[in-house]
Amino acid sequence: LLLGCGGLMAGLLTLLRFLLGFVFVAVVSTVFFVLALLLLPSRVWRIRLTNLYGKTVGPFITWLAGVRPIIHHRERLNGSMPAIYVANHTSTLDLFLCIWLCPFGGCGVIKKEIRGVPFFGWLAMLSGHLLLDRGNKERAVEALGRTAAFMRQHSLGAWMMPEGTRSKDGRLLPFKKGFVHLAIATGLPVVPVVLPGLHRTWQKGSMKLQSMDCPIQVLPPIDTSGWREASAAVHAEQVRQAIASCLPVEQRPV
Template sequence: MLKLIRIILVAICCVLICVLGTIFSLIRFRHPSNVGVMARWFGRLYPLFGLRVEHRFPDNVDQNVPAIYIGNHQNNYDMVTISYMVRPRTVSVGKKSLIWVPFFGILYWATGNIFLDRDNKNKAHNTMTELARRIQQDNISIWMFPEGTRSRGRGLLPFKTGAFHAAISAGVPIIPVVCSTTHKKIDLNRWNNGKVICEIMQPIDTQSYSKENVRELASHCYDLMKKRIAELDAELAQVGK
Protein backbone atom coordinates (compact mmCIF):
# COMPACT_ATOMS: atom_id res chain seq x y z
CA MET A 1 0.00 0.00 0.00
CA LEU A 2 2.84 2.38 0.90
CA LYS A 3 4.50 1.68 -2.44
CA LEU A 4 1.32 2.50 -4.35
CA ILE A 5 0.83 5.75 -2.43
CA ARG A 6 4.43 6.75 -3.13
CA ILE A 7 4.16 5.97 -6.83
CA ILE A 8 1.00 8.07 -7.12
CA LEU A 9 2.49 11.00 -5.19
CA VAL A 10 5.75 10.91 -7.15
CA ALA A 11 3.88 10.73 -10.46
CA ILE A 12 1.74 13.74 -9.54
CA CYS A 13 4.76 15.73 -8.37
CA CYS A 14 6.77 14.89 -11.49
CA VAL A 15 3.96 15.90 -13.83
CA LEU A 16 3.49 19.17 -11.91
CA ILE A 17 7.21 19.91 -12.04
CA CYS A 18 7.32 19.16 -15.76
CA VAL A 19 4.30 21.33 -16.57
CA LEU A 20 5.22 24.27 -14.31
CA GLY A 21 8.89 23.88 -15.21
CA THR A 22 8.14 24.00 -18.92
CA ILE A 23 6.16 27.23 -18.48
CA PHE A 24 8.99 28.67 -16.37
CA SER A 25 11.60 27.61 -18.92
CA LEU A 26 9.65 28.95 -21.90
CA ILE A 27 9.48 32.35 -20.18
CA ARG A 28 13.29 32.21 -19.78
CA PHE A 29 13.69 30.14 -22.93
CA ARG A 30 16.81 27.95 -22.76
CA HIS A 31 18.43 30.14 -20.10
CA PRO A 32 21.59 28.31 -18.93
CA SER A 33 20.44 28.26 -15.30
CA ASN A 34 17.06 26.69 -16.06
CA VAL A 35 18.51 23.18 -15.84
CA GLY A 36 19.88 23.70 -12.35
CA VAL A 37 16.57 25.10 -11.11
CA MET A 38 14.60 22.15 -12.46
CA ALA A 39 17.18 19.64 -11.20
CA ARG A 40 16.83 21.03 -7.68
CA TRP A 41 13.03 20.86 -7.92
CA PHE A 42 13.28 17.16 -8.70
CA GLY A 43 16.02 16.77 -6.11
CA ARG A 44 13.62 17.90 -3.38
CA LEU A 45 11.41 14.84 -3.89
CA TYR A 46 13.71 12.44 -2.00
CA PRO A 47 11.56 12.31 1.19
CA LEU A 48 8.79 10.69 -0.88
CA PHE A 49 11.14 7.71 -1.32
CA GLY A 50 11.90 7.41 2.38
CA LEU A 51 15.40 8.78 1.84
CA ARG A 52 17.62 11.24 3.62
CA VAL A 53 20.09 12.84 1.23
CA GLU A 54 23.18 14.73 2.31
CA HIS A 55 24.55 17.13 -0.29
CA ARG A 56 28.24 17.95 0.09
CA PHE A 57 29.67 20.93 -1.73
CA PRO A 58 33.28 22.21 -1.71
CA ASP A 59 33.95 25.70 -0.37
CA ASN A 60 34.64 27.06 -3.86
CA VAL A 61 31.49 25.62 -5.44
CA ASP A 62 29.99 29.02 -6.26
CA GLN A 63 32.96 30.40 -8.15
CA ASN A 64 30.98 29.66 -11.33
CA VAL A 65 34.03 28.69 -13.37
CA PRO A 66 33.05 26.82 -16.57
CA ALA A 67 33.75 23.11 -16.26
CA ILE A 68 32.52 19.71 -17.28
CA TYR A 69 30.82 17.89 -14.43
CA ILE A 70 30.80 14.09 -14.60
CA GLY A 71 28.54 11.98 -12.40
CA ASN A 72 27.96 8.30 -11.75
CA HIS A 73 24.68 7.15 -13.31
CA GLN A 74 23.03 4.40 -11.25
CA ASN A 75 19.28 4.19 -11.83
CA ASN A 76 16.07 6.23 -11.93
CA TYR A 77 16.61 7.36 -8.33
CA ASP A 78 19.34 9.66 -9.66
CA MET A 79 16.46 12.04 -10.35
CA VAL A 80 16.05 12.71 -6.61
CA THR A 81 19.65 12.27 -5.46
CA ILE A 82 22.52 13.42 -7.67
CA SER A 83 20.34 15.74 -9.78
CA TYR A 84 20.26 18.23 -6.90
CA MET A 85 24.00 18.79 -7.40
CA VAL A 86 23.61 20.52 -10.79
CA ARG A 87 25.03 24.01 -10.48
CA PRO A 88 23.78 27.31 -12.00
CA ARG A 89 24.72 27.92 -15.65
CA THR A 90 25.09 24.19 -16.21
CA VAL A 91 23.30 22.25 -18.94
CA SER A 92 23.33 18.51 -19.46
CA VAL A 93 23.84 16.25 -22.44
CA GLY A 94 21.24 13.54 -22.96
CA LYS A 95 20.25 11.02 -25.58
CA LYS A 96 18.05 12.28 -28.39
CA SER A 97 15.20 9.90 -27.51
CA LEU A 98 14.51 11.83 -24.28
CA ILE A 99 12.46 14.30 -26.30
CA TRP A 100 9.73 11.65 -26.63
CA VAL A 101 9.30 11.05 -22.89
CA PRO A 102 5.83 12.40 -21.98
CA PHE A 103 5.97 15.74 -20.12
CA PHE A 104 9.70 15.40 -19.37
CA GLY A 105 10.88 15.58 -22.98
CA ILE A 106 9.52 19.06 -23.64
CA LEU A 107 10.91 20.25 -20.30
CA TYR A 108 14.34 18.83 -21.14
CA TRP A 109 14.32 20.72 -24.44
CA ALA A 110 12.93 24.01 -23.10
CA THR A 111 15.44 24.23 -20.26
CA GLY A 112 18.30 24.31 -22.75
CA ASN A 113 19.85 20.87 -22.50
CA ILE A 114 21.81 19.40 -25.40
CA PHE A 115 20.70 16.30 -27.29
CA LEU A 116 23.18 13.67 -28.39
CA ASP A 117 22.55 11.23 -31.26
CA ARG A 118 24.45 8.19 -30.01
CA ASP A 119 23.56 6.11 -33.04
CA ASN A 120 25.47 8.46 -35.34
CA LYS A 121 29.17 8.62 -34.47
CA ASN A 122 29.83 11.61 -36.73
CA LYS A 123 27.01 13.61 -35.14
CA ALA A 124 28.16 12.56 -31.67
CA HIS A 125 31.69 13.79 -32.47
CA ASN A 126 30.29 17.08 -33.78
CA THR A 127 28.28 17.44 -30.58
CA MET A 128 31.47 17.23 -28.51
CA THR A 129 33.02 19.94 -30.69
CA GLU A 130 29.88 22.03 -30.23
CA LEU A 131 30.10 21.55 -26.45
CA ALA A 132 33.61 23.02 -26.38
CA ARG A 133 32.44 25.99 -28.45
CA ARG A 134 29.42 26.65 -26.23
CA ILE A 135 31.44 26.40 -23.03
CA GLN A 136 33.79 29.11 -24.24
CA GLN A 137 31.25 31.30 -26.02
CA ASP A 138 28.36 31.14 -23.52
CA ASN A 139 30.41 30.77 -20.32
CA ILE A 140 28.50 27.66 -19.26
CA SER A 141 29.30 24.30 -17.70
CA ILE A 142 28.24 20.89 -18.99
CA TRP A 143 26.91 17.95 -16.98
CA MET A 144 27.53 14.46 -18.38
CA PHE A 145 27.31 10.82 -17.33
CA PRO A 146 30.48 9.35 -18.91
CA GLU A 147 29.30 5.76 -18.34
CA GLY A 148 26.75 6.43 -21.08
CA THR A 149 24.01 4.40 -19.41
CA ARG A 150 22.66 3.46 -15.97
CA SER A 151 24.89 1.00 -14.15
CA ARG A 152 21.97 -0.77 -12.38
CA GLY A 153 24.10 -2.43 -9.72
CA ARG A 154 27.09 -3.27 -11.91
CA GLY A 155 29.35 -0.78 -10.18
CA LEU A 156 30.94 2.16 -11.94
CA LEU A 157 30.96 1.25 -15.64
CA PRO A 158 33.87 2.09 -17.98
CA PHE A 159 33.91 5.71 -19.12
CA LYS A 160 33.38 6.87 -22.69
CA THR A 161 35.80 9.62 -23.71
CA GLY A 162 33.44 12.27 -25.11
CA ALA A 163 33.29 14.38 -21.95
CA PHE A 164 37.07 14.35 -21.65
CA HIS A 165 37.65 15.31 -25.29
CA ALA A 166 35.28 18.24 -24.80
CA ALA A 167 37.04 19.36 -21.59
CA ILE A 168 40.46 19.27 -23.26
CA SER A 169 39.19 21.14 -26.34
CA ALA A 170 37.52 23.82 -24.21
CA GLY A 171 40.44 24.05 -21.78
CA VAL A 172 38.21 23.61 -18.72
CA PRO A 173 38.54 21.35 -15.69
CA ILE A 174 36.68 18.12 -15.04
CA ILE A 175 34.65 18.13 -11.81
CA PRO A 176 33.56 14.67 -10.61
CA VAL A 177 30.24 14.35 -8.77
CA VAL A 178 29.58 11.12 -6.91
CA CYS A 179 26.57 9.55 -5.21
CA SER A 180 26.75 6.65 -2.77
CA THR A 181 25.27 3.37 -3.95
CA THR A 182 21.48 3.20 -4.12
CA HIS A 183 21.08 -0.12 -5.96
CA LYS A 184 18.84 -2.51 -4.00
CA LYS A 185 18.84 -0.15 -1.03
CA ILE A 186 15.44 1.42 -1.71
CA ASP A 187 12.24 -0.48 -1.01
CA LEU A 188 9.17 1.63 -1.70
CA ASN A 189 7.19 -0.48 0.77
CA ARG A 190 9.67 0.40 3.52
CA TRP A 191 9.13 3.63 5.41
CA ASN A 192 12.81 4.43 6.03
CA ASN A 193 15.28 3.73 3.24
CA GLY A 194 18.26 5.28 4.95
CA LYS A 195 20.76 7.88 3.89
CA VAL A 196 22.43 8.75 0.61
CA ILE A 197 25.45 11.03 0.23
CA CYS A 198 26.08 13.12 -2.90
CA GLU A 199 29.36 14.98 -3.16
CA ILE A 200 31.07 17.34 -5.59
CA MET A 201 34.77 16.53 -5.65
CA GLN A 202 37.68 18.87 -6.33
CA PRO A 203 38.31 19.97 -9.94
CA ILE A 204 40.77 18.02 -12.07
CA ASP A 205 43.00 20.18 -14.26
CA THR A 206 43.06 19.12 -17.91
CA GLN A 207 45.81 21.46 -19.12
CA SER A 208 48.45 18.71 -19.23
CA TYR A 209 46.26 16.41 -21.32
CA SER A 210 45.66 16.23 -25.08
CA LYS A 211 43.60 14.09 -27.43
CA GLU A 212 46.55 11.68 -27.56
CA ASN A 213 46.30 10.81 -23.86
CA VAL A 214 42.60 11.48 -23.30
CA ARG A 215 42.05 7.91 -22.12
CA GLU A 216 44.61 8.50 -19.40
CA LEU A 217 42.50 11.42 -18.17
CA ALA A 218 39.34 9.30 -18.29
CA SER A 219 41.05 6.51 -16.34
CA HIS A 220 42.33 8.95 -13.75
CA CYS A 221 38.85 10.37 -13.18
CA TYR A 222 37.36 6.88 -13.12
CA ASP A 223 39.77 5.72 -10.41
CA LEU A 224 39.14 8.80 -8.26
CA MET A 225 35.37 8.45 -8.50
CA LYS A 226 35.34 4.70 -7.90
CA LYS A 227 37.49 5.12 -4.79
CA ARG A 228 35.33 7.95 -3.43
CA ILE A 229 32.08 6.04 -3.99
CA ALA A 230 33.54 3.12 -2.04
CA GLU A 231 34.52 5.50 0.76
CA LEU A 232 31.02 6.98 0.91
CA ASP A 233 29.49 3.50 1.01
CA ALA A 234 31.85 2.49 3.82
CA GLU A 235 30.98 5.65 5.75
CA LEU A 236 27.26 4.93 5.49
CA ALA A 237 27.79 1.27 6.45
CA GLN A 238 29.69 2.37 9.55
CA VAL A 239 26.93 4.78 10.55
CA GLY A 240 24.34 2.05 10.06
CA LYS A 241 26.01 -0.30 12.53
Protein backbone atom coordinates in the same frame (compact mmCIF):
# COMPACT_ATOMS: atom_id res chain seq x y z
CA LEU B 1 -1.58 -12.70 8.29
CA LEU B 2 -0.03 -9.66 9.93
CA LEU B 3 3.08 -10.07 7.79
CA GLY B 4 0.89 -10.30 4.70
CA CYS B 5 -1.00 -7.13 5.66
CA GLY B 6 2.30 -5.38 6.36
CA GLY B 7 3.62 -6.31 2.93
CA LEU B 8 0.43 -5.12 1.27
CA MET B 9 0.55 -1.79 3.10
CA ALA B 10 4.22 -1.33 2.17
CA GLY B 11 3.35 -2.00 -1.47
CA LEU B 12 0.46 0.47 -1.41
CA LEU B 13 2.64 3.14 0.21
CA THR B 14 5.31 2.63 -2.46
CA LEU B 15 2.67 2.94 -5.19
CA LEU B 16 1.38 6.11 -3.55
CA ARG B 17 4.90 7.57 -3.50
CA PHE B 18 5.34 6.83 -7.20
CA LEU B 19 1.96 8.38 -8.05
CA LEU B 20 2.69 11.47 -5.95
CA GLY B 21 6.10 11.81 -7.59
CA PHE B 22 4.61 11.47 -11.08
CA VAL B 23 1.93 14.09 -10.41
CA PHE B 24 4.45 16.49 -8.89
CA VAL B 25 6.86 16.11 -11.82
CA ALA B 26 3.99 16.44 -14.33
CA VAL B 27 2.68 19.68 -12.80
CA VAL B 28 6.05 21.34 -12.25
CA SER B 29 7.33 20.25 -15.68
CA THR B 30 4.25 21.73 -17.35
CA VAL B 31 4.77 25.08 -15.61
CA PHE B 32 8.44 25.17 -16.59
CA PHE B 33 7.59 24.04 -20.13
CA VAL B 34 5.41 27.13 -20.58
CA LEU B 35 8.16 29.34 -19.14
CA ALA B 36 10.70 27.72 -21.47
CA LEU B 37 8.46 28.54 -24.44
CA LEU B 38 8.60 32.19 -23.42
CA LEU B 39 12.39 31.98 -23.27
CA LEU B 40 12.84 30.22 -26.64
CA PRO B 41 15.04 33.04 -28.05
CA SER B 42 17.63 32.54 -25.28
CA ARG B 43 19.24 29.14 -24.80
CA VAL B 44 21.29 30.45 -21.86
CA TRP B 45 18.20 31.50 -19.94
CA ARG B 46 16.44 28.22 -20.73
CA ILE B 47 19.42 26.36 -19.26
CA ARG B 48 19.30 28.52 -16.14
CA LEU B 49 15.52 28.11 -15.93
CA THR B 50 15.83 24.34 -15.96
CA ASN B 51 18.64 24.56 -13.39
CA LEU B 52 15.95 26.11 -11.18
CA TYR B 53 13.61 23.28 -12.18
CA GLY B 54 16.22 20.80 -10.94
CA LYS B 55 16.42 22.56 -7.59
CA THR B 56 12.61 22.37 -7.36
CA VAL B 57 12.01 18.78 -8.45
CA GLY B 58 15.25 17.15 -7.29
CA PRO B 59 14.90 17.69 -3.51
CA PHE B 60 11.24 16.62 -3.49
CA ILE B 61 11.77 13.38 -5.44
CA THR B 62 14.85 12.56 -3.36
CA TRP B 63 12.87 13.09 -0.14
CA LEU B 64 9.93 11.10 -1.51
CA ALA B 65 12.25 8.17 -2.29
CA GLY B 66 13.49 8.21 1.29
CA VAL B 67 17.04 9.23 0.42
CA ARG B 68 18.86 11.57 2.80
CA PRO B 69 21.85 13.07 0.96
CA ILE B 70 24.86 14.03 3.08
CA ILE B 71 27.06 16.16 0.84
CA HIS B 72 30.76 16.36 1.64
CA HIS B 73 32.61 19.43 0.27
CA ARG B 74 29.51 20.99 -1.22
CA GLU B 75 31.46 24.23 -1.60
CA ARG B 76 33.33 22.59 -4.50
CA LEU B 77 30.14 22.59 -6.57
CA ASN B 78 29.52 26.33 -6.88
CA GLY B 79 33.13 27.23 -6.06
CA SER B 80 34.45 25.39 -9.11
CA MET B 81 32.04 26.87 -11.68
CA PRO B 82 32.38 26.84 -14.58
CA ALA B 83 33.53 23.22 -14.59
CA ILE B 84 32.59 19.82 -15.97
CA TYR B 85 31.00 17.69 -13.26
CA VAL B 86 31.28 13.93 -13.72
CA ALA B 87 29.19 11.48 -11.64
CA ASN B 88 28.64 7.72 -11.55
CA HIS B 89 25.23 6.34 -12.53
CA THR B 90 23.43 3.40 -10.87
CA SER B 91 19.81 4.48 -10.43
CA THR B 92 17.05 6.61 -11.93
CA LEU B 93 17.27 8.60 -8.72
CA ASP B 94 20.79 9.72 -9.72
CA LEU B 95 19.21 11.96 -12.32
CA PHE B 96 17.10 13.80 -9.75
CA LEU B 97 20.05 14.17 -7.39
CA CYS B 98 22.27 15.49 -10.17
CA ILE B 99 19.81 18.10 -11.46
CA TRP B 100 19.46 19.25 -7.85
CA LEU B 101 23.22 19.47 -7.25
CA CYS B 102 24.07 21.00 -10.64
CA PRO B 103 25.04 24.68 -10.17
CA PHE B 104 23.26 27.43 -12.08
CA GLY B 105 24.83 27.67 -15.50
CA GLY B 106 25.46 23.93 -15.71
CA CYS B 107 24.50 22.40 -19.06
CA GLY B 108 23.36 18.80 -18.79
CA VAL B 109 24.48 16.22 -21.35
CA ILE B 110 21.64 13.69 -21.61
CA LYS B 111 20.84 10.77 -23.90
CA LYS B 112 18.21 11.82 -26.46
CA GLU B 113 15.94 8.89 -25.50
CA ILE B 114 14.82 10.93 -22.51
CA ARG B 115 12.53 12.84 -24.89
CA GLY B 116 10.08 9.94 -24.64
CA VAL B 117 9.59 10.36 -20.89
CA PRO B 118 6.23 12.12 -20.30
CA PHE B 119 6.49 15.71 -19.03
CA PHE B 120 10.12 15.46 -17.88
CA GLY B 121 11.37 14.55 -21.34
CA TRP B 122 9.17 17.10 -23.05
CA LEU B 123 10.70 19.84 -20.93
CA ALA B 124 14.16 18.45 -21.71
CA MET B 125 13.53 19.10 -25.42
CA LEU B 126 13.13 22.83 -24.72
CA SER B 127 15.68 23.04 -21.92
CA GLY B 128 18.71 24.07 -23.95
CA HIS B 129 20.69 21.17 -22.51
CA LEU B 130 22.44 18.80 -24.91
CA LEU B 131 20.40 15.73 -25.91
CA LEU B 132 23.05 13.40 -27.27
CA ASP B 133 22.46 10.81 -30.00
CA ARG B 134 24.62 7.96 -28.72
CA GLY B 135 23.79 5.81 -31.73
CA ASN B 136 25.48 8.19 -34.18
CA LYS B 137 29.06 8.88 -33.12
CA GLU B 138 29.70 11.48 -35.84
CA ARG B 139 26.64 13.53 -34.90
CA ALA B 140 27.45 13.17 -31.20
CA VAL B 141 30.97 14.53 -31.73
CA GLU B 142 29.63 17.46 -33.76
CA ALA B 143 27.04 18.24 -31.07
CA LEU B 144 29.71 18.19 -28.35
CA GLY B 145 31.83 20.55 -30.44
CA ARG B 146 28.98 23.04 -30.82
CA THR B 147 28.18 22.77 -27.12
CA ALA B 148 31.82 23.41 -26.20
CA ALA B 149 31.82 26.61 -28.27
CA PHE B 150 28.54 27.70 -26.65
CA MET B 151 29.91 26.97 -23.16
CA ARG B 152 33.05 29.03 -23.83
CA GLN B 153 31.00 31.92 -25.17
CA HIS B 154 28.68 32.07 -22.15
CA SER B 155 30.96 30.79 -19.34
CA LEU B 156 28.81 27.71 -18.74
CA GLY B 157 29.70 24.42 -17.11
CA ALA B 158 28.39 20.90 -17.80
CA TRP B 159 27.16 17.85 -15.89
CA MET B 160 27.73 14.37 -17.30
CA MET B 161 27.41 10.69 -16.38
CA PRO B 162 30.04 9.11 -18.63
CA GLU B 163 29.06 5.48 -18.01
CA GLY B 164 26.16 6.22 -20.36
CA THR B 165 23.81 3.76 -18.66
CA ARG B 166 22.82 2.61 -15.18
CA SER B 167 24.81 -0.14 -13.53
CA LYS B 168 22.37 -2.74 -12.19
CA ASP B 169 24.65 -4.07 -9.45
CA GLY B 170 26.19 -0.70 -8.61
CA ARG B 171 29.64 -1.51 -9.95
CA LEU B 172 31.33 1.31 -11.82
CA LEU B 173 31.24 0.76 -15.59
CA PRO B 174 33.83 1.95 -18.15
CA PHE B 175 33.69 5.68 -18.92
CA LYS B 176 32.96 7.04 -22.38
CA LYS B 177 35.35 9.81 -23.43
CA GLY B 178 32.85 12.57 -24.29
CA PHE B 179 33.58 14.53 -21.11
CA VAL B 180 37.31 14.42 -21.92
CA HIS B 181 36.73 15.92 -25.37
CA LEU B 182 34.51 18.59 -23.81
CA ALA B 183 37.14 19.41 -21.18
CA ILE B 184 39.88 19.73 -23.80
CA ALA B 185 37.69 21.91 -26.03
CA THR B 186 36.67 24.25 -23.19
CA GLY B 187 39.75 24.12 -20.97
CA LEU B 188 37.49 23.62 -17.94
CA PRO B 189 38.47 21.55 -14.89
CA VAL B 190 36.72 18.25 -14.19
CA VAL B 191 35.03 17.80 -10.80
CA PRO B 192 34.28 14.13 -9.94
CA VAL B 193 31.10 13.54 -7.91
CA VAL B 194 30.66 10.23 -6.09
CA LEU B 195 27.11 8.87 -5.58
CA PRO B 196 27.39 5.66 -3.51
CA GLY B 197 24.76 3.01 -2.86
CA LEU B 198 21.86 4.42 -4.86
CA HIS B 199 21.45 1.17 -6.83
CA ARG B 200 19.91 -0.24 -3.64
CA THR B 201 17.41 2.61 -3.33
CA TRP B 202 15.76 2.29 -6.73
CA GLN B 203 17.09 -0.71 -8.61
CA LYS B 204 17.12 -0.85 -12.40
CA GLY B 205 13.94 -2.59 -13.58
CA SER B 206 12.35 -2.47 -10.13
CA MET B 207 9.52 -0.48 -8.52
CA LYS B 208 10.85 -1.08 -5.01
CA LEU B 209 12.17 1.88 -3.00
CA GLN B 210 14.57 1.57 -0.08
CA SER B 211 15.30 4.48 2.26
CA MET B 212 18.95 5.29 2.98
CA ASP B 213 21.53 7.90 3.85
CA CYS B 214 23.65 8.80 0.81
CA PRO B 215 27.11 10.27 1.62
CA ILE B 216 27.86 12.19 -1.59
CA GLN B 217 31.45 13.26 -2.10
CA VAL B 218 32.49 16.18 -4.31
CA LEU B 219 36.16 15.61 -5.10
CA PRO B 220 38.76 18.33 -5.79
CA PRO B 221 38.77 19.79 -9.32
CA ILE B 222 41.15 18.09 -11.76
CA ASP B 223 43.17 20.46 -13.93
CA THR B 224 42.75 19.57 -17.61
CA SER B 225 45.11 22.13 -19.15
CA GLY B 226 47.59 19.37 -19.97
CA TRP B 227 45.04 16.96 -21.42
CA ARG B 228 45.40 15.93 -25.07
CA GLU B 229 43.10 14.11 -27.48
CA ALA B 230 45.72 11.43 -28.13
CA SER B 231 45.56 10.36 -24.48
CA ALA B 232 41.79 10.77 -23.98
CA ALA B 233 41.38 7.18 -22.75
CA VAL B 234 44.04 7.75 -20.08
CA HIS B 235 42.33 10.90 -18.82
CA ALA B 236 38.93 9.18 -18.74
CA GLU B 237 40.39 6.34 -16.69
CA GLN B 238 42.08 8.82 -14.33
CA VAL B 239 38.70 10.34 -13.44
CA ARG B 240 37.07 6.91 -13.25
CA GLN B 241 39.68 5.71 -10.77
CA ALA B 242 39.23 8.85 -8.66
CA ILE B 243 35.53 8.04 -8.33
CA ALA B 244 36.14 4.30 -7.88
CA SER B 245 38.52 4.90 -4.97
CA CYS B 246 35.72 6.62 -3.03
CA LEU B 247 33.03 4.00 -3.69
CA PRO B 248 32.30 1.08 -1.35
CA VAL B 249 34.31 -2.03 -2.23
CA GLU B 250 31.25 -3.77 -3.69
CA GLN B 251 30.79 -0.92 -6.20
CA ARG B 252 34.36 -0.73 -7.43
CA PRO B 253 35.26 -2.22 -10.84
CA VAL B 254 36.28 -5.87 -10.71
